[in-house]
Amino acid sequence: MKKETSSMKQNRFIANTIVHIILSIMAIVWLFPVFWIISESFNAGATSGSDSFLPTGFTLDNYIKLFTDTSQFFFVKWFFNTLFVAVGTCLLSTFYVLCVSYTLSRLRFKARKTLMNIGLVLNMFPGFMSMIAVYYILKGIGISESLTSLIFVYSAGQALNYHIAKGFFDTIPRAIDEAAWIDGATRFQVFYKITVPLSKPILIYTVLTSFMAPWLDFIFAKVILGTNYKKYTVAIGLWTMMQKEYVDTWYGRFTAAAVIISIPISLLFLFMQKYYVEGMSAGAVKG
Numbered sequence: 001m002k003k004e005t006s007s008m009k010q011n012r013f014i015a016n017t018i019v020h021i022i023l024s025i026m027a028i029v030w031l032f033p034v035f036w037i038i039s040e041s042f043n044a045g046a047t048s049g050s051d052s053f054l055p056t057g058f059t060l061d062n063y064i065k066l067f068t069d070t071s072q073f074f075f076v077k078w079f080f081n082t083l084f085v086a087v088g089t090c091l092l093s094t095f096y097v098l099c100v101s102y103t104l105s106r107l108r109f110k111a112r113k114t115l116m117n118i119g120l121v122l123n124m125f126p127g128f129m130s131m132i133a134v135y136y137i138l139k140g141i142g143i144s145e146s147l148t149s150l151i152f153v154y155s156a157g158q159a160l161n162y163h164i165a166k167g168f169f170d171t172i173p174r175a176i177d178e179a180a181w182i183d184g185a186t187r188f189q190v191f192y193k194i195t196v197p198l199s200k201p202i203l204i205y206t207v208l209t210s211f212m213a214p215w216l217d218f219i220f221a222k223v224i225l226g227t228n229y230k231k232y233t234v235a236i237g238l239w240t241m242m243q244k245e246y247v248d249t250w251y252g253r254f255t256a257a258a259v260i261i262s263i264p265i266s267l268l269f270l271f272m273q274k275y276y277v278e279g280m281s282a283g284a285v286k287g
Helices: 001-040 061-068 077-107 112-122 127-140 145-155 163-170 172-184 186-197 200-216 217-223 234-241 247-281
Strands: none
Touching: 001 145, 001 247, 061 217, 077 112, 077 145, 077 163, 077 186, 077 200, 077 234, 077 247, 112 186, 127 145, 127 186, 145 200, 163 200, 172 247, 186 200, 200 234, 200 247, 217 234, 234 247
16 A cells, blocks of 8 residues: 555656646746747847847837837827727726626516527627628718727627626525615616625626727727828737838837737736636625
């Protein structure tokens, strides 16, 4: 028995060692691009055709010129454009998702399951399939090439992502709602005074996913905003910097911009990762 126990411990140690080695290699592979883009942003000799991986010299000029040189591009304007769209999208998307999820979780009405199935099927199709139709609709009502139209586009389809929030609401006992109704509360009061406070994890999850869309999306933003440089978001702006007529001048500034735009999302995840994980994996009330 002692030999078997010792052998089992040895096998477990070897297995754990192999797992840690694999995870360490994966972490290095994942961090390699991050380290490279940060080092390039401080590289005095950063060029698109450079043969050297390590910086040839340290400088802050890439960051300084990114904010001060507005002869061709307007990075500061793009950054605040994206922030405006992200905040607006967060507010509308969170409102839509919570309302639809709560309705489908708590109310029972005809065609409820049919609507849920339709939403599930529609959500399987990529959004860019409708971008041309969306553009002409926005153009027809006179709000194309505007940041407001982007907010509407990003938030309009968010209600289809009700599944996670609905599953979270399903974990909240209906007895809580019934007790509040007996005390004279309306359904809306139950929603915003009881359900929403209990749903902080899923609320944070919805805010984070909604906030990320404007920072990461290129296709819809490019189609809707056209060639209006001052209305660009950072995704379009960074893509434009890498065009062949600008890449020689703006390559170093592009790397600096890539570092800067990652900061807001990184900070949000660092401070809210606890709620993000809970929103993905846990229920609101355990018992």
